[in-house]
Amino acid sequence: GYFFSAIPMADTQALAVTYAALILHDDDVAPTAAKLSAILKAANVEVAAYWPTLFEKMLGSKNIEDLILSAGGGGGGGAAAPAAAAGGSAAAPAAAAAKKEEPEEESDGDMGMSLFD
DSSP, rough: OOHHHTTTTTHHHHHHHHHHHHHHHHHHOOOHHHHHHHHHHHHTOOOOHHHHHHHHHHTTSHHHHHHHTOOOOOGGGGGHHHHHOEEEEEEEEHHHHHHHHHHHHHHOSSSSSOEEE
């Protein structure tokens, strides 16, 4: 339909292989190139030959469940997840620096003037 005609061909093919990978994941089956191709063929979807292999290599060492959970939307919350995933050592100094800055901001804001004085 119209939805797929408005998307560039490469994006449509990547989307089709993504759906095939999610179908395999839902059935607890590893996303191999052969299995991805079989689903695409059964759905009568044609993609460039490299897509299933590319997805197999990309997803082979990854936990798809983690990828799904880390892809959540939302504004500024996404930057904290990679820092936390990298390990506590990177997150701890950042938190300490944020705590050090907070008192300075409070002292700068109190210059003897108040909106309600």
